Amino acid sequence: MTDTPLADTDFRILLVEDDPTNRMIMERLVERIHGCHAISFNNPLDLIAALDTIEFDVGIVDYLLPHLNGIELIKEVHQHPAHTDKPMVIVTADKDRDIRIEALTSGAVDFLNKPLEIVEFKARVRNLTKLAEAQRKLSMRAEWLKEEVDRATTELRKRGEEIVHRLILASEYKDLDTAMHTLRMANFCELIAEELGMSMDFRHDLKMAAPMHDIGKVGIPDRIMRKRGPLTPEEREEINRHTEIGAGILQGSSCRLLQVATQIAATHHERWDGSGYPHGLRGDEIPLVGRIAAVADVFDALTTERPYKSAWTNEQAFRFLEDKAGSDFDPECVAAFLGKRKEVEKIQAKFADAPMPVARNG
Structure with a gap:
């Protein structure tokens, strides 16, 4: 030897x-x-x-x-x-x-x-x-x-992520409440997916795509989007169209990230019992990314203060999700989210909204 x-x-x-x-x-x-x-x-x-x-x-x-x-x-x-x-x-x-x-x-x-x-x-x-x-x-x-394929895949993913980022920026010009909401909601989605045992690639794509869930609101008239009071039934019907508008903007891409974003935009208002919109999907007919996004989106909406509503406490919002598990929301997604309460609080602290302006007289 x-x-x-x-x-x-x-x-x-x-x-x-x-x-x-x-x-x-x-x-x-x-x-x-x-x-x-x-x-x-x-x-x-x-x-x-x-x-x-x-x-x-x-x-x-x-x-x-x-x-x-x-x-x-x-x-x-x-x-x-x-x-x-x-x-x-x-x-x-x-x-x-x-x-x-x-x-x-x-x-x-x-x-x-x-x-x-x-x-x-x-x-x-x-x-x-x-x-x-x-x-x-x-x-x-x-x-x-393999190295060439990995390099090309990485480049395509970077381009897809850049497109996603620019689309999110575009939506923020339309919806003033979007920026921190989308970051919190995306991180909540990642928490749920992690608790469900989903792969790292799944969690990454979900977190990147989730902020585009309301991209369709760019197609909703400003008079409705910027209204600070309750919506009329006609206005509510109009704003509900944002799911189909968003899917229309995103669909047809060969980019995996945009495909995930299309599913989320189209289905994050579907409900477990079939009472949601736009298509009345129920149960497993709703893509998992849409079921996850539904829980994350509603929780953040409930716990966020707006000029037209007060914020719920986390405990109130958690109880709401528990009550609606099996009717509005996938019970497994709700259970996964409830199992991450401490992490939820950390995300809220990290991506907190700026204080609401106080009205002054004179």
């Missing part, structure tokens, strides 16, 4: 042979082949114990070994994630057809006969290093392709 640092183009040849004379012969033959270096074991159990740490390109194992035979050893090696595709060769004096078939079906790619013939040994090793080199190039190509 060599301790000399290897070049990237060199090959490590694994040798497993319990007979010291045969092992020494194979080591010397390997070292005589340009660019090849031997890594040898006399006990297959020692090799199995070292599979996490060793690196090799080609394996040559004797069939008759202590503790387990060469075929069983190849199976063990190929079960390890780092060595599943390593070319392995069986060395045997046995001409039995069944053994050779079993070896091939177990992952061996070739055989060497005992006693070893020098010319044949070197030729087989050279051929196997060509195979290993081809695998190495394929692996490098696969890694390069």
Whole structure:
């Protein structure tokens, strides 16, 4: 076994042979082949114990070994994630057809006969290093392709996030109550998704897309959006159109983030029992992102002070959600939110609204 640092183009040849004379012969033959270096074991159990740490390109194992035979050893090696595709060769004096078939079906790619013939040994090793080199190039190509795909995906996500951010800015010009509300609501959504056990990608997309839930309000007349008193039935019907307007603005994109935003905009006013709008969806017909957003949106609306209403306490709003779980809201989403009360308070403190202006006389 060599301790000399290897070049990237060199090959490590694994040798497993319990007979010291045969092992020494194979080591010397390997070292005589340009660019090849031997890594040898006399006990297959020692090799199995070292599979996490060793690196090799080609394996040559004797069939008759202590503790387990060469075929069983190849199976063990190929079960390890780092060595599943390593070319392995069986060395045997046995001409039995069944053994050779079993070896091939177990992952061996070739055989060497005992006693070893020098010319044949070197030729087989050279051929196997060509195979290993081809695998190495394929692996490098696969890694390069993965890096390129990851880079392109990251760039697309950045562009999608920039579009989302600019759309949110546009909606804030229309709805003066939007800025802190959207940040709190988005973080509440993330809390619920986390408690539900959703993936990191799901939570990220939800948090990024949730602030666009009311993007459709850009299509609602200012006289309604800026009204400080109760809405008439006609005005309420008009403002309810913001869900369909928002979906219309966002739909049709190939960007995953905007697809999630479309679902949220379209369904965050749907209700668990089918009494919501715009389509009267019920239960699991409502996308999960819409069910989560519904809980987060209503809670923040209830606990936020506006010129036309006082803020509820958190406990009042939590009780409201509990009362409406199973009718207005998905019970699992409500339970998930209620399990994060301390985190809710932290989000409210971090993204608090500026104090409401006090009216002065004179």
